[in-house]
Amino acid sequence: MQELWGRKILKKEVDDIELVEEHGQKLSTMQEVNEKTIQCLRCGQIQNKSIVQLCNNHYFCPECIQLGRVDTSQKFYHLSEPIPVQRTVNFAWEGKLTEGQQAVSNDLLASVKENESRMIWAVTGAGKTEMLFKTIHHSLECGYRVGIASPRVDVCLELFPRIQAVFPDEPMILLHGKMEEQYHYTKLLVCTTHQLLRFFQAFDVLIIDEVDAFPFVDNPLLQYAVKQAIKKTSSLIYLTATPTKELTKKTAKNELQTSILSARYHRRALPVPRTKWCNQWQKKIKKGNAPRALLKKIRTLGNKNDVLIFCPSISLMENLKETIEKKFPEVPLACVHSQDPERLEKVMKMRNKKYRILITSTILERGVTFDGVSVIVLGANHAVFGTSALVQIAGRVDRRKEYTAGEVWFLHDGCSKAMKGAIKQIKKMNALGIERGLIDEM
Ligand SMILES: [Zn+2]
Structure with missing residues (x-):
């Protein structure tokens, strides 16, 4: 039963x-x-x-x-959840939190002890998963049921083994639309937010990662699912690098407690995107000519790092690839988008340095880390690139401990509100990081 x-x-x-x-x-x-x-x-x-x-x-x-x-x-x-019973849970994490991470981890634990909800607003590459471990451990030892949900299945797939490694003796299950494993009861689970529709008053602690990502954001169905899935007395934890307006409003009104982590674990400031005018880029690519500004950037950035090029239109990606191939015949490259059956393989090849350039749709805006990359957003003023997407895209650069001088460039033909918003948000986080002593001068 x-x-x-x-x-x-x-x-x-x-x-x-x-x-x-x-x-x-x-x-x-x-x-x-x-x-x-x-x-x-x-x-x-x-x-x-x-x-x-x-x-x-x-x-x-x-x-x-x-x-x-x-x-x-x-x-x-x-059937109702059984009453929680105190127990001992093996905790196998030996890492150390930075000062900034520790403060957030403490806030989180305090919220769970009081059955309160909290948002964690941590910049891209801050190391948010580690900040959860202590709270998950405490919750499991209290006999609580803990769920970690994300709108994105690839985030779930990445989280599951990391959490399992920290709680090696704890039975866990991963739930998503395409899973083959039969459902069974566990106190700790990772799932997509859609799977929450099958739960009712189940969780004492429910953590929603990437709360601003599609398809969760602006989706009343999934937001209802979350409310149904938690117990009447419980803690709901939101994790995000780019909170929605609705969440920031709640924070401002003191309706939702928020912890901000404004710096990455390696204590360097977030790379601030720079902008470059790129005239009629769509027209040129359609004709099989790459814009000069783009070629110049690929050349200079490519001397130091691999290059991710975000392209707003899937139909232009193949043209763009061919044009770049002609100009840089010696450079291995590929393009990737959400419908691409070889998507995972191509991402793996970029990670393993088999490609030097990857042209991508917004599919790689979050949830992926590459060593030593610079980013170009071609047509950064295009409507597909909202503020959150641009902050996330800029956040792909300089995530690892070793510094590789990665850069972020917005190529555009008319600065958009979203571009300005993204640059402002990144600068604001850097200023806060410096003020709090979490960022070292370079
Ligand atoms: Zn329905």
């Missing part, structure tokens, strides 16, 4: 239906809001009855249908 603890699942998701029928608690799947509308209790979305009526006069929810159809003929099966 453990499979029902803190879960809210449909009959078809249950293993031993006889046992569950006998002992499981049944919850409604949908509830009428008024005569005309009905709310799904898995994803919280309200539907117009006339649109979601089935032939048998029941209603269904189209919003969360990818997790299996919910309709009014069904019930959810659920």
